[in-house]
Amino acid sequence: MDLKFLVVDDSVTMRRIVVNSLKNLGYNDYVEAGDGEEAFAKLQEDSSINFVITDWNMPNMSGLELSKKIRSTPEFENLPIMMVTTRGVKEDIVDALKAKVNNYVVKPFTPQILKQKIDQILNNL
């Protein structure tokens, strides 16, 4: 399966780190967005995007809101979503799960964790 990632984070630094990590794992096809609104617009523009990696805390539209919006859009309801965030408390994880994200990574992440979570999502598709 050819993967095209949408990397969503308001931090330019984090986007670059996630993108570099994806490249290290052999995934070179990606687009970036600085918040949930921009991400959703990119999803609508580019139908080849088939994997979303999103931060939680962002301006305009958070990663949680983005996940809910994606899931409530029939066109994207099965799109894999992975949350990569500093938020590690139980309530947040439960909220993310309720928003139907496919997996959850706590920052700072390691490349092993990132690969493991991507693989888990792909194996469950």
Next chain:
Amino acid sequence: MKQPTNFSEVFEKITDLKELFQFGEKIIPIFQSLIEFMKDIVPLMENINKSIAESTNKMPSATNQINNVTSATEMATTEILDRVDSISTALMNIDNDLTEILKRRAGKKDILEKLKAEIDFNDEQLELLGQLYDQDEIDTFLNSIKEKLSLLNDESYQITLALQVQDITSQQLAAVNHLIESVNDKLASLVDDIHNAQLDEKDVDKIEVPDSATFDPNARYDKDTSRQNDADDIFNNQQKDESKDIASQDEIDKLFSGE
């Protein structure tokens, strides 16, 4: 007014009045002390009021300073990432060059073998040709360089990963800024009515982070994997619980039909 019916009642009233005057004599010094205390406390309250006003004025500059720190670290991090990317690209180019050299050398070895098969070289010539294309030693050396390049590439990637600290600290600083701004608002409201209000420590504890905040007040740079393990446990267990909570259509139908 009701008139006393006899002298004994009059005396009772006089006794009550006497006790009242005696109580008044005792209470008046307390009132005097209270007034003295108020005289002393007013300048103190004015000083507190002034200090709060000064502190309140300084807070915006504190938040600006914090924002400057965030911007500076973001710029520095971007520069480091640029450099690391340049190093990684250079390492990759060197690796590609080495791969090409190894490939060409393998091609030359094939040519040498063909020459040996077609031309009848004497021993001395064969030895010279062998020295000219001493494949094994040089190839081992080149492969060793490739391994070292790979290690350097891993190290530069580790630098990239470590720079996640910038995002985490910027969220921590944003949380501090939010706290300062909230305290500032509370102090500003106290400046006007300092005599009637008190800064309750609990009020500061109550400062809440809005849902729309673009930072996580609990963000921390922690390489310990326990947080990820905890997150996995919660995520996986909750997933199981969620699936338990999903009622089947039969169950829903029974509920709605009142069975």
